[in-house]
Amino acid sequence: xxxxxxxxxxxxxxxxxxxxxxxxxxxxxxxxxxxxxxxxxxxxxxxxxxxxxxxxxxxxxxxxxxxxxxxxxxxxxxxxxxxxxx
Numbered sequence: 001x002x003x004x005x006x007x008x009x010x011x012x013x014x015x016x017x018x019x020x021x022x023x024x025x026x027x028x029x030x031x032x033x034x035x036x037x038x039x040x041x042x043x044x045x046x047x048x049x050x051x052x053x054x055x056x057x058x059x060x061x062x063x064x065x066x067x068x069x070x071x072x073x074x075x076x077x078x079x080x081x082x083x084x085x086x
Contacts, residue, residue, distance in 0.1 A: 036044075067073035
């Protein structure tokens with residue numbers, strides 16, 4: 001195992017860290033700035049809306065459980081076959 005090669009990796013890492021990023025601009029305050037696009041803001045709103053909805057629809061589960069318990073729940077055989085073949 002050649003441990004001396006790590007120095008070459010470190011040199012390349014440090015050399016790349018000093019290069020300016022093309023298209024970067026100074027803000028004048030010495031601080032970084034971030035701007036979120038309109039699409040990003042819309043995505044965040046949609047994400048929060050989706051997270052507020054429960055994963056399990058308790059009303060549907062309760063209705064199906066009631067049908068199963070009463071013996072009134074049936075699935076057409078064609079539906080089962082179609083799902084198996086997909």
